[in-house]
Amino acid sequence: MNLQIRPVLIALRRHKAGTVLIALQIALTLAIVCNALFIIHQRLANLSVVSGVDEADVFVITNQWATDSPTPQVDAQVKADVLALRQLPAVLDATPASGYPLQGGGWDNPVTMTPEQIKPSTDSAVYLGDEHFIDTLGLKLIAGRNFRPDEVTVFGTQQAIYPPTVIVSKALADKLFPDGNALGKGIYPMSPTPTTIIGIVDTLQRQGVDQDSNTYAGQSLIWPLRSADSRGVFYIVRARPGQLADAMREAPKALIALSRQRIFDPQNGIQDYATIRRKAYDSDRGMAILMGIISVVLLAITAAGIVGLTSFWVGQRRKQIGVRRALGARQSDILVYFLTENFLISTAGVVLGAVLAIAFNLWTETRFAMAPMSMTYVGIGVLVLLLLGQGATFAPALRASRVPPVEATRSV
């Protein structure tokens, strides 16, 4: 079977406008679908980010105080609270905290290697935790040691305390010390004095989940500080396996029994990690769905457009097809003719489309701080549209191939 490109091209010259419109439509579709696919993939990648937390068993209580008390008094209450939480039968461990992974924004500090350094080496999320923090969240200590109880000091409202020791996530350790010798080194996370890395945990995501934080994904540090903020604290609680619901029911009751001078927001006072994760990535999931819907609608409309226009061309050329058949062309020749025609138009379309796709991405990159798109997306998009074109042409082309040779003798 030999492809006859020249006659196809000559015939297309008689349908310039239709050809150009289909090619244009394919080009625009490709440009949009590539970028939409890219956005979808990016957002879905966010959704599956590993937090490092034992998400099945951990929940977070947002505890606000009803009265403004001095730090020592708040600290005494916090200590009593976590003690009471740890004694609950359904609870494995509990810790006071100033923030939690996937919180959706929180505290981060730029990190320098020396106090004089002007441009920071990187940025790190800052967690305050006591000696129970690592076990409560279910983090994996991969090097060094946990905090000792005597290292942990109290941290009141907006206090400026810079502990001499710190535990960092592997991502932060690797970023600051690519040679892998972070343990025992001092760093300056916006602190006047060095803080020495005594331990490294495997994965600990940041509190922030926005696009800006992506650059610093997984870079976190924990300071041995017990949060005693007069405005409120978070209690991170780890239930015994399978007893999450019980623990979530018991915990607030136990706290209220200790003191009524506290407030749990009815909407987000007590949240398990499934809820926290869902809220954190709500907008990412939404964008992915929206782009998905738009892509599907686009491809459907483009396919339908190709079917429509090809059907029209087939109808218009019944007589010519009949003549060709009468002169000895086989059914497959007619089929191949229309498929070739579509392939030529589609190829022109995808070439233009690839250029548009890249141009659009470059523009959004500067305008909306989007990441540069990998050529894979353009490749996938080109393939999808070429197949779509062939698929959409197939039915009308098949109908064309069934035009009987006798058609040549009919006048209309």
Added chain:
Amino acid sequence: MFAYYLDLALRSLRRSPGLTALMVLAIGFGVAASMTTWSVFRAVSGDPIPWKSSRLFVPQLDIWGPDSRKKGGYDDIADAFDYTDAVALMRDHRGKLQSAMYQVSPSVVPADATKHPINVTGHAVFGEFFPMVEAPFKYGSGWGAQDDANRAHVVVLSDKLNQKLFGDVNSVGRSVSIEGKDYRVAGVVAKWNPQPRYYDVVNTGGFVGDGAEDVFLPFNTAIDVGMPNNGNTNCSEIPKGSGFVGLQQSTCVWIAYMVELDSAADVDSYRNYLDGYMRQQKQAGRFNWAPKYELRDLPAWLDSEHVVPDDTKVSLLVALGLLIVCLVNTAGLLLAKFLRRSGEIGVRRALGAPRAAVYAQFLTEAGIVGAAGGVLGLLLTGAGVACVGWVLPKDIAALARLDVSLLATTLLLAVVATVLAGLYPTWRASRVQPAWQLKSN
């Protein structure tokens, strides 16, 4: 004649129902996607106080200097105030109306001891805040300069909090316990929740869902009783002191500032004032870098704070792209449809119809497709606006509204866009040579 064209168009459209349905669907989807995302974009990019936004200004001072900014990882000059400058600008009082403000989240203890204390959100502001933002009062009013100076314990409540504490009564003059201290109610703000919440964009990003603010307290009083800041605090260096007092002495920024300037001359003299202020600070030895400040009016300020989320803009762009593809698609199909009737056009032309008649006939047909697509688009836009909360952040999606102007725009967009898409096919149809068509038949 129009009725005749209408009849012709309907006949023609009925002759190929598949093609017609395809065009109507394409227009419907394209228009609905564009209008749904547009409704969200319109809501978030709206001017919260259109009659006054050009007279409200936000000053910014470069109190960190280029090196500290770089060290702290900030590209722009600080977008909020430290305590020192906020107090100094309020004292100098060079605008018509102005207020420094910071976000607080105190607890309110209901008089009824059996009820749990509740946590509320609000702002510590100056008395001029209320006339400046034109907050609507249901009962009473804001407080005066005297109350600011005397650090009076007065409070303005939201309608919602007033109902919760007192029931729906005029509570002016009654007492509320906030963080264990008694405040006299000066006024109750009627339902008021401007979107975006322009007076403190830094803390909210502009959109905060359903929650209108519960309380407004005098700034000086809040500082006096040590009510800590509950909003963002950004620092370029480590505060030397600890706690809320340490924050007040630091160069950390955590206070929003807004000023009303009524004429271009006022704006100029305010710029001069800011310039002079920064020079004076430099001379006093506070800075060693070139004095730098910004004074943006509200629309420019909202823009510089990126109040319209990028996701919203990208969604709108992609949806518009979808509409363009739909139109190209429709143009192609109309072209096919019109040219298929070359014979009919030839006959009409031979019988004396001018080109204008051919134009009228085919544009009517395109218009009908557009109108049908518009009606479908209306339904889909309605569904889209109802469901947009699934795909865009809820606090933003909740602002999208179906209203008459949106519906009218939808219909108009569908018809105009389709007629535009039909222009080229119609032009081609009008070029049909009658003689050639008649001969070949």
